[in-house]
Amino acid sequence: MATRKKAAGKAVEVVEEVIKVEKAPVMYVGPTIHQIGVINNIIYTEIPETVAKAIERIPAIKALFIPVDEFPEAEKSIREESGYYWSAYKATVKYLETLKRR
8 A cells, every 4th residue: 555745845655565565475486395395386475484594505595486477487497407597496406405315
């Protein structure tokens, strides 16, 4: 919801719900990682807290939580094994392999 306020004689729109914009649903396009509770191609209302420790170890995981409208681009990158999302996916797979060794 937006409200209008006067500032320097001009109408300025002030957005009150900035927090909700930041917490828009995200889709996880990386490999399923049961140890931290994330599943491939699932839409989350926000990045799960269980992912925070994993992000500290491998920041690429955060790049795989994307706005839903970016899914076609990310899916293509991963399918064609090239580009930004593919690099993040590979790094996450490598991290997953270290989890399985424990």
